[in-house]
Amino acid sequence: MKRLIIWLATTFMVAYSAAAYAQSHDDGVLRILAIGNSFSDDGMEYIPALLDNLDVKNVEVARLFVGGCSLKQHFNFHQNSESPYIFTQSKQGENRWIEHRNKFSLSDALKLGEWDIITLQQQSGNSGIYSSYEPYLGELIKIIRQAQPNARIAWHMTWSYSTNSTHGEFVKYDKDSRKMLAAIMDASQTAAQAHPEIEIIIPAGTTIQLLRQSAINNHPQDLTRDGYHMGYGAGRYALACTWYEVLIAPYTKRSMLGNTLRINKGMVAVTPATAAYCQKAAQGAVRHNFSVKKIKGTKRTLRKIESNNKQ
Numbered sequence: 001m002k003r004l005i006i007w008l009a010t011t012f013m014v015a016y017s018a019a020a021y022a023q024s025h026d027d028g029v030l031r032i033l034a035i036g037n038s039f040s041d042d043g044m045e046y047i048p049a050l051l052d053n054l055d056v057k058n059v060e061v062a063r064l065f066v067g068g069c070s071l072k073q074h075f076n077f078h079q080n081s082e083s084p085y086i087f088t089q090s091k092q093g094e095n096r097w098i099e100h101r102n103k104f105s106l107s108d109a110l111k112l113g114e115w116d117i118i119t120l121q122q123q124s125g126n127s128g129i130y131s132s133y134e135p136y137l138g139e140l141i142k143i144i145r146q147a148q149p150n151a152r153i154a155w156h157m158t159w160s161y162s163t164n165s166t167h168g169e170f171v172k173y174d175k176d177s178r179k180m181l182a183a184i185m186d187a188s189q190t191a192a193q194a195h196p197e198i199e200i201i202i203p204a205g206t207t208i209q210l211l212r213q214s215a216i217n218n219h220p221q222d223l224t225r226d227g228y229h230m231g232y233g234a235g236r237y238a239l240a241c242t243w244y245e246v247l248i249a250p251y252t253k254r255s256m257l258g259n260t261l262r263i264n265k266g267m268v269a270v271t272p273a274t275a276a277y278c279q280k281a282a283q284g285a286v287r288h289n290f291s292v293k294k295i296k297g298t299k300r301t302l303r304k305i306e307s308n309n310k311q
Contacts, residue, residue: 028058029058029059029060029092030058030059030060030116030117030247030248030251031059031060031061031062031092031113031114031115031116031117032059032060032061032062032115032116032117032118032119032247032248033061033062033063033064033109033110033115033117033118033119034061034062034063034064034118034119034156035064035074035106035109035118035119035120035121035140036063036064036065036069036119036120036121036156037065037066037067037068037069037121037123037124038065038067038068038229039121039124039156039158039159039204039229040063040065040119040121040156041063041065042229042230042235042236042239043156043202043204043236043239043240043242043243044061044063044239044240044243045097045236045239045240046236046237046239046240046261046263047061047090047240047243047244047248048061048090048094048095048096048097049095049240049261049263050240050241050244050256050259050261051090051095051244051248052095052096053259053260053261054244054252054254054256054259056095056248056252056254057092057093057095058092058093058252059092059248059251059252060089060090060091060092061089061090062087062088062089062090062109062112063087063088063089064085064086064087064104064106064109065085065086065087065088066084066085066086068123068124069123070122070123070126070132070136071120071122071123071132071133071136071137071140072132072136073123074106074120074136074140075136075139075140075143077105077106078105078106078107078140078143081105081107082105083103083104083105083108084103084105085102085103085104085105085106085109086099086102086104087099087100087101087102087104087108087109088100106143107147110143110144110147110148111147114148114150114151115148115151116150116151116152117151117152117153117154117200117247118144118148118151118152118153118154119153119154119155119156119202120137120140120141120153120154120155120156120198121155121156121157121158122137122158122187124158124161124167124169124228125167125168125169125170125172126169126172127157127158127183127184127187128160128172128173128180128181128182128183128184128186128187129172129183129187130186130187130190130191133187133191134194137191137195138194138195141153141195141197141198145197152199152200153195153197153198153199153200154198154199154200154201154202154246154247155188155191155192155198155200155201155202156202156204157184157185157188157201157202157203157204157205157206157289158184158204158205159181159184159204159205159207159208159209159230160173160177160178160180160181160184160205160208160209161173161177161180161224161227161228162177162220162221162222162223162224162227162228163177163219163220163222164220164221164222164227165177165224165227165228166227167227167228170227177212177222181205181209181292184205185205185206185290188201188205189290200246200247201246201289202242202243202246202247203242203246203285203286203289203290204239204242204243204285206284206285206288206289206290206291206292207238207239207241207242207278207281207282207284207285208222208223208230208235208238208239208281209292210281210284210285210292210293210295211223211234211235211238211277211278211281211295213292213294213295214277214281214294214295214298215277216234216268216273216274216277216278218267218268221267223235223238223268225266225267231265231266231267231268232263232265232266233263233264233265233266233267233268233269233270233274234266234268234269234270234274234277234278235266235268236263236266237261237263237270237275237278238278238281238282241256241259241278241279241281241282241283242281242282242285242286244256244282245282245283245286246286255283256279256282257279257280257283257301257304258279258301258304259275259279261275262275272302273302276298276299276301276302277295277298279301280295280296280297280298280301281295284296
């Protein structure tokens with residue numbers, strides 16, 4: 001328990017220093033690259049819209065996408081000089097996704113100037129099985145370090161499947177969503193302890209679990225659209241709030257709390273009420289990466305949101 005408390009405190013302090021290097025850049029732009037799959041797409045999809053809502057003009061985000069891609073596949077693609085990725089980017093000041101082209105490689109992305117933060121994650125079905133991480137995580141970190149020695153590396157801790165998920169790999173966790181989340185958290189902590197280069201945890205799984213324990217959860221879908229991908233409303237919105245709060249807020253010195261972005265999509269739309277829960281869940285997860293206690297302060301946040309809407 002003592003070791004976990006020390007780790008949590010360290011994670012919190014490191015996460016909030018994430019922008020230290022970026023602030024030293026002459027251009028004053030924070031640049032973030034995600035090496036991932038559909039789960040990183042879920043996590044980042046609404047970031048440009050959130051940046052626009054908060055009037056943030058000096059952040060650039062990009063993502064490399066191959067559906068269902070694992071750490072092993074990322075590594076093998078690089079070793080074999082393959083270019084299977086779709087590369088999308090939201091440039092600073094524009095705050096909208098643009099798909100540049102298909103057939104992009106990891107090397108291509110790593111050569112696009114200096115990235116301040118680069119994120120990694122495991123394929124969802126193996127996200128709670130640490131033995132599947134290695135040696136590929138270590139090798140990918142070496143590749144990143146060689147190409148981008150000053151970039152901070154962040155680990156995207158993903159979420160568990162829904163209660164009613166029919167995903168074929170759910171059986172690895174006895175089709176138990178809570179058991180899967182516990183395994184994901186354990187594997188994420190192990191990865192960060194084994195690789196000090198991982199300086200930041202993006203606690204997406206914690207945010208979603210906090211919401212699943214709240215009044216806005218639509219059990220048994222649990223905020224997903226298909227049992228594992230996040231819904232187009234509150235699920236993706238909460239993830240964007242989480243990514244912003246842990247990676248971008250330290251740089252802008254502005255929290256996403258009180259943002260007025262609303263998304264009328266999915267089974268759980270982003271209304272003032274659901275937004276309050278999502279924002280507080282994201283804030284709580286970033287403060288305590290591996291704690292899934294009850295969300296507090298939603299009424300206060302809702303009053304702030306309603307006040308902003310009247311202005």
